[in-house]
Amino acid sequence: MSVTDTYTPVPDTGGPAQPLISVRGLQKHFPIKGGILGRMQGKVQAVDGVSFEVKKGETLGIVGESGCGKSTTAKLLIGLIEKDKGEIIFDGHALGERLSLKDLRRGVQMVFQDSYATLNPRLTILDSVAFGARVQGLDDPDDLARKMMDRVGLDPNRFAHRYPHELSGGQRQRVNIARALAMSPRLVVLDEAVSALDKSVEAQVLNLLSDLREEFGLTYVFISHDLNVVRYISDRILVMYLGEVVEVAPVDSIWSEQAHPYTRSLFSAMPAMDPDERTEEPPLAGDPPNPINPPSGCRFHTRCRFASAVCKERAPNLAGLTRRGDHLVACHLYDAGSGHPKAGQGVPK
Amino acid sequence: MTKLVDIQNLNVCFKGKRTVHALNDVSLAMEQGETLALLGESGSGKSVTLKTLLGLLPPKRTQIDGKIAVNGIDVMSLRGKALQRYRGGEVSMVFQEPALALDPVYTVGHQIAEAVMRHKGVNKAEAMSTALDMLDRVRIPSANRRLHTYPHELSGGMRQRVMIALALACRPRLLLADEPTTALDATVQIQILLLLRELQKEFGMGVIFVTHDIGVAVEISERIAVMYAGQIIEEGTTREIIRDARHPYTRGLLAANLHDVARGERLNAIPGAPPALEVRPESCPFAPRCPVAMAECRAALPPVFHPSDRRRVACLRAAEPIAAE
Ligand SMILES: Nc1ncnc2c1ncn2[C@@H]1O[C@H](COP(=O)(O)OP(=O)(O)OP(=O)(O)O)[C@@H](O)[C@H]1O
Ligand SMILES: Nc1ncnc2c1ncn2[C@@H]1O[C@H](COP(=O)(O)OP(=O)(O)O)[C@@H](O)[C@H]1O
Ligand code: SF4
Ligand code: SF4
Ligand SMILES: [Mg+2]
Ligand SMILES: [Mg+2]
Numbered sequence: 020m021s022v023t024d025t026y027t028p029v030p031d032t033g034g035p036a037q038p039l040i041s042v043r044g045l046q047k048h049f050p051i052k053g054g055i056l057g058r059m060q061g062k063v064q065a066v067d068g069v070s071f072e073v074k075k076g077e078t079l080g081i082v083g084e085s086g087c088g089k090s091t092t093a094k095l096l097i098g099l100i101e102k103d104k105g106e107i108i109f110d111g112h113a114l115g116e117r118l119s120l121k122d123l124r125r126g127v128q129m130v131f132q133d134s135y136a137t138l139n140p141r142l143t144i145l146d147s148v149a150f151g152a153r154v155q156g157l158d159d160p161d162d163l164a165r166k167m168m169d170r171v172g173l174d175p176n177r178f179a180h181r182y183p184h185e186l187s188g189g190q191r192q193r194v195n196i197a198r199a200l201a202m203s204p205r206l207v208v209l210d211e212a213v214s215a216l217d218k219s220v221e222a223q224v225l226n227l228l229s230d231l232r233e234e235f236g237l238t239y240v241f242i243s244h245d246l247n248v249v250r251y252i253s254d255r256i257l258v259m260y261l262g263e264v265v266e267v268a269p270v271d272s273i274w275s276e277q278a279h280p281y282t283r284s285l286f287s288a289m290p291a292m293d294p295d296e297r298t299e300e301p302p303l304a305g306d307p308p309n310p311i312n313p314p315s316g317c318r319f320h321t322r323c324r325f326a327s328a329v330c331k332e333r334a335p336n337l338a339g340l341t342r343r344g345d346h347l348v349a350c351h352l353y354d355a356g357s358g359h360p361k362a363g364q365g366v367p368k
Numbered sequence: 369m370t371k372l373v374d375i376q377n378l379n380v381c382f383k384g385k386r387t388v389h390a391l392n393d394v395s396l397a398m399e400q401g402e403t404l405a406l407l408g409e410s411g412s413g414k415s416v417t418l419k420t421l422l423g424l425l426p427p428k429r430t431q432i433d434g435k436i437a438v439n440g441i442d443v444m445s446l447r448g449k450a451l452q453r454y455r456g457g458e459v460s461m462v463f464q465e466p467a468l469a470l471d472p473v474y475t476v477g478h479q480i481a482e483a484v485m486r487h488k489g490v491n492k493a494e495a496m497s498t499a500l501d502m503l504d505r506v507r508i509p510s511a512n513r514r515l516h517t518y519p520h521e522l523s524g525g526m527r528q529r530v531m532i533a534l535a536l537a538c539r540p541r542l543l544l545a546d547e548p549t550t551a552l553d554a555t556v557q558i559q560i561l562l563l564l565r566e567l568q569k570e571f572g573m574g575v576i577f578v579t580h581d582i583g584v585a586v587e588i589s590e591r592i593a594v595m596y597a598g599q600i601i602e603e604g605t606t607r608e609i610i611r612d613a614r615h616p617y618t619r620g621l622l623a624a625n626l627h628d629v630a631r632g633e634r635l636n637a638i639p640g641a642p643p644a645l646e647v648r649p650e651s652c653p654f655a656p657r658c659p660v661a662m663a664e665c666r667a668a669l670p671p672v673f674h675p676s677d678r679r680r681v682a683c684l685r686a687a688e689p690i691a692a693e
Contacts, residue, residue, distance in 0.1 A: 084553035187641050188410075217409035217580065218624040219657075222637035229632070244554065247626040251635075270631060288554040290561070290583030292627045294606045297587055301559040305509075306523040 022166040026235050027157075028203045029126050031075070033111040039206055039238045040096065040127070041072035045105035047091050051311060061311045065091040067262040069105075070337070073206070078232070078239040080253030080270075082246060082285070084307050088262040089242045093210045096240065098123045110205075125155075128199035130192070132211035137195060138183040144168070144194055145179035151202045160201075167197040171227060189220035193227070200231065208240045213248060225252060246289055250274060258282045261310050261318040264337055268346035278340060278348040280366055281319045317351065325366065327351075329358040340365075370440045372542055372574040373398040373421070378434035380416055380425065380598075381648075389648045390416040392598040394434070397678075398591075400541070403568055403575040405585035405606070407621075408595035411642060414578040417595075418544045421576075422461055423451055439541055457487045460535040461544040464551055466527040469534060470519040476503070476530045477515030480537050487538040502533035505570075506563060525556040529563070536567060543568070545577045549584065561587045582625050586610060591678075594618050597643050597653035604679040614673075614681040614690070617654045652684070660685055 046069075048062040066088040073079045081089050094100045096107065098120045109126055112118035131137045138147055149164035157163060165175040171193040183191055192212065199207055209228070213221045225248070231237060243249050249256060256273050258266040258281070266279040277283040284302035291297050303322055308314060316333050320326040329351055337349040355363035373396060380391040391413050398404055406414045419425050421436060423443055436443040438459055446454055463469055471479055480499035484490060490498070496515070503511035506529040519527055528548060535543060545564070549557040565588060568575050577588050585592050586606055593603040594615065602615040613619045620638040629635060640657040643649065652658070652665040665684055673686040 084555065189641060217642075218621055219409065219638040220641060222624040222626075222635040223639065226635050226637055229634075246554075251626050251629055251631055284555055288558045290558065290581065290587045292583055292586060292610065292625065294586055294610055298558055298562065301555070301562055303555045304559070306525040306556055307553060 022170045023234060025163050025166055026200075026203050028205045028235075029110075029122070031110065031205075035075055037075075037111050038072035038108075039075045039077075039110055040240075041070075041106075041108045042096070043070045043106045043108075045069040045092070045095055045107070046103045047088075047095060047100065048103055063310050064262045064313055065310060066095065067313075069259075069262075069264055071257055071264060071267060073238055073240060076232075076236060076238055077255065078241055078253045080249035080256045081240065081242045081259060082244065082249050082256060083259035084244070084285075086307065086310055087259040088310075089259060090210050092259070093129060093208045093240065093242055096206075096208050097127045097129045099129070125202070126204055127206045127208060128202050128204035129208040129210065130195045130199050130212040132214050138191060140183055143180050143182060144173070144186070145175070147183075147194060148198045148201055151198065155202070163201055164197070167201045168194075170200075170231075171197045172223075173197065187220075189216050189224060192216060192224055196224075196227070196231070200235065203235075204237070206238045206240065208242070210242045211244070212241075214243060214245065221248070228252065246286065258285065261308065261313045263318060263334075264347075264349065265319065266346075266348045267337070268343075268348075272343055272346045276346075278346065278353065278366065279319075279350050280323050280325055280352075283366065284322075317349075325352060325359075325361065327359050327361075333357075369400055371397055371437070372400045372402065372439060373576070374435070374437040375417075375421075376435040378417075378420065378436060379432070380413075380420055381431040382429055383431060384429050387646055389645045390598050391420070392648055394598070394600055396593060396600060396603075398574055398576070401568075401572045401574055402591060403565075403577065403589045404591045404593060405589035406576060406578045406593055406595060407580065407582065407585050409580055409621075409642060411645070412595040413598040414580075414595055415546055416598075418461065418546055418576065418578060421542075421544060422455055422459060453487070456483060456540070457538050458540055459542045459544060460538070460540045461546065462528075462531050462535045462548045464547040466519065466524075466531040469531045470527065472519055475516050475518055476522075476534075480530075480534050483534060484537050498537060499533075502537050503530070505536075505567065506530070506533045508533075525552060525559065528552060528556075528560055532560075532564065532567070536571065536573075539571060540573060542574045542576070545575060547578055547580070550579070550581070557584075558587070564588060582610075582622065583627075594621070597649055598645060599649070599653065599682065600680075601654070601682045602680065608679055614675070614686045615654075615683050616658050616660055616685075619690075620657075652682075654683075 045066055047066040048064050051061045083089055095102050107114040109118055109123055114123055145164050148167055149160040152160035152163050168175045173193050213224050241252050250270055253270055255269050260281050266282045277286050287302040314321045315331055317330040317335055320330040335349045335351045337347050340346045351357035351359035352366055375396040378391055378394040382388040408414050477499045480502055481495035484495040484498045500511055500515055503514055508514050508529055549560050579585050589606055592606050592609040593600045596617050602618045613622055623636045638657050643653050651668055652670045655661045655665045670682050670684040673681045
C-alpha cells in the first residue's frame with residue numbers, strides 16, 4: 020500500500036466551487052490583567068473583524084509584522100483558541116452548528132515555527148508522528164507513521180527511535196509535517212513553518228511542501244514574514260495590520276501593484292538584492308503601534324503619508340479595486356464616496 | 369596605514385562534553401573604515417569570530433591559536449584593565465537581543481554616560497551631554513525625555529537604537545554587529561540598517577556585520593565574507609559576491625534566497641546539512657553537499673584561488689568557467 024492510499028481525509032461535501040474554509044468577522048481580544056488585584060486593564064485587539072476564504076487546493080499566504088494577529092488567526096482556524104465573535108465555515112459547515120470542534124480538527128492541522136517546543140521531548144519520533152492517528156483509533160498507526168516519515172524524507176530505520184533533541188531543525192520540521200499529515204487533513208495551516216530554518220534547508224522544506232500539496236490535494240494557509248517565500252508558495256496574499264485585513268489579492272496582482280499604503284511600505288522595506296540599488300529612504304518611520312489601544316478609524320493613519328481627517332474617524336471597508344474585482348483593499352483612497360480629498364484616485368505615486 | 373583588522377590563521381576549538389572545531393584557519397583583513405558582512409548559516413562560526421575579536425571567549429574550555437590584531441593591538445595578549453579599555457573604547461559590539469547590552473535597572477542616559485566617563489575620563493555633566501547627543505544621532509524622538517527612561521519602557525526598535533547609541537558613544541574604530549536587526553520587523557529593520565550605514569560614514573568607523581540574510585548584507589556592506597563550517601570559503605566586494613559568486617555554496621545560498629525564482633518552480637535546494645564539526649575538516653567541508661564535487665575534493669582541503677586582489681575562493685574548481693544553468 021502506498022502512502023497515498025493511507026491518506027483518508029474527511030470527504031469533500033460542497034464540490035470544487037465551495038471554499039474549503041471561510042471566516043467572517045472573526046474577532047479575538049485578549050484581556051490584559053495587571054496590578055495586585057489582577058483587574059482588567061485593557062484588551063489586546065489581536066484579531067478584529069477578519070474575513071477571508073480559502074478555495075480548495077489553493078494556498079493563501081498571510082503576511083504582516085509581528086503582533087499583527089497572524090498566529091492568533093491561525094490558532095482560531097484550527098480551533099486551538101476560542102473566537103469571541105465571527106464565523107468559521109469548513110466546507111460549508113459552520114463551526115458550532117453542523118461542525119464540531121472535533122470535526123474541525125480532523126480536517127485542519129497546523130505546523131508551527133518552533134519545532135522544538137511543539138514536539139514532546141520524551142516521545143520518540145515514531146511515537147510523535149503516530150500519536151494523533153493512535154488517539155483517533157486509526158488502523159496500525161505505527162505503519163502509517165513510518166510511511167509518512169519516509170515520505171517527508173526521514174528514513175524510518177534511522178530516525179524512528181530517535182528523540183527530538185537528536186535532530187536538526189530541518190529534520191524536526193519534517194517530523195512536524197509528517198505528524199500533521201498522518202491525520203489526513205485537508206487544510207494545513209503553516210505558521211512561520213520555515214522561518215527558523217537556514218536558507219539552504221528552507222529550500223528543501225519548501226520543495227517538500229509543494230510536492231505534498233500536489234500529492235495529497237492539500238490546501239495551505241501559509242504564514243510568514245518573508246515576502247519572497249510567501250510569493251513563491253502562495254496563490255493569493257493577505258496582508259494584516261494591527262489585527263485587521265488591509266489587502267488581499269492574487270500574488271501577481273499584488274506583486275505588480277501594492278494598493279494599500281501599508282502594503283507598499285512593507286514591500287519597499289525588503290532589503291535590495293542589488294548593490295547598485297540599495298534602499299535610500301526607509302519607507303516608514305517608527306515602530307508599529309501597540310495593539311492594546313489601536314488608533315481610531317483606519318489603524319494605519321498614524322503612519323500613513325496620505326492620511327486625512329476622514330481616516331481618523333472612519334475605518335475603511337475591504338472592497339475590490341475597480342479594475343480588478345479580486346484585488347481587495349481597505350483604504351479610503353479607493354472609495355470615491357469616502358470623503359477623502361484624494362478619493363477615487365488610488366495611492367499617489 | 370595600520371590595518372583595522374588582521375586575523376591570521378585563527379583556530380578556535382571548544383573542549384567540553386563535545387568537542388567543536390568552531391573556527392578552522394580563518395584569516396581576514398580589513399582596512400580602516402570598511403564595512404564587511406560575515407554571511408553564513410547557523411553554526412558556521414560567525415558569532416565565534418566576533419567574540420574572539422572582543423576577547424570574550426571563556427579561556428578554560430577554549431583552545432585558541434593564531435594571531436588577531438585590531439588597529440595594531442595584539443588582542444590575545446590583552447588582560448585586565450587593558451582589555452577593558454579595548455572593549456568599548458577601540459571596539460564595541462551590538463547584539464540581536466538588546467537585553468544583553470542594556471542593564472534593566474539604570475536609565476538609558478545613565479548607562480551611556482557611565483560608558484563615556486569610563487573611557488573618556490570626562491565629568492558627569494559632559495558625559496550626559498554626549499549621551500543626549502548620541503540619542504539624537506540615532507534619531508530617538510524627544511531624546512531629552514528618553515534620557516531618563518528605562519530600557520523596558522522602550523519599543524523593540526527604540527531599544528535597538530539605544531544599544532547602538534551606547535556602542536558608538538566612545539567612538540570605537542570598529543563596530544561588531546551580531547544580527548542586530550534579525551528580531552525586528554521588516555519596516556523597522558530597514559530603518560536601523562540605514563541608520564547604521566549613515567553613522568558608519570559619519571564616524572568613519574569599520575563595521576563587521578554578522579547576518580544570514582544576503583539582502584541585509586547587500587544593504588549594509590561593501591565587502592562580504594562567506595563562512596561555512598568554521599572557514600571563510602569566499603570573500604570579495606559585495607558586487608563580486610552577488611554578481612559573480614564562485615563557490616558552489618555561495619551560489620546555492622543566492623539561489624535559496626528565492627529573489628528571482630519563478631513562482632512554483634522547483635527550487636535548486638542544497639541537499640543535506642552542514643557538518644557537525646566534531647572533527648577538524650581535513651578536506652572540503654562542503655563536498656558531501658556539493659553538486660560538482662570530485663574525488664580530489666574529498667582528499668584534501670581545497671587550495672585558495674585568488675581571482676583578483678582581495679578576492680578569494682576556497683574551491684578546487686573556482687577557476688573553471690561556470691556552466692550555464
Ligand atoms: N561557548 C561554546 N562552547 C561550545 N561550543 C560553542 C560555543 N560557542 C559556540 N560553539 C559552537 O561553535 C560553532 C559556531 O558557533 P557560532 O555561534 O559562531 O555560530 P553562528 O555562525 O554565529 O551561528 P548562528 O547563525 O546560529 O548565530 C557551533 O557549532 C556552536 O555550537
Ligand atoms: N494568549 C495571549 N494573551 C494575551 N495577548 C496575546 C495572546 N496571544 C497573542 N496576544 C497578543 O495579540 C497580538 C497578536 O498576536 P499574534 O497573533 O501572535 O501576532 P503575529 O503572529 O502576527 O506576530 C499581539 O499583540 C500579542 O502580544
Ligand atoms: S484609509 Fe487613510 S490612513 Fe488608511 S491607508 Fe488609506 S489613506 Fe492611509
Ligand atoms: S572543492 Fe570540490 S566539493 Fe568543495 S566546493 Fe569546490 S567543487 Fe565542491
Ligand atoms: Mg506569530
Ligand atoms: Mg550567531
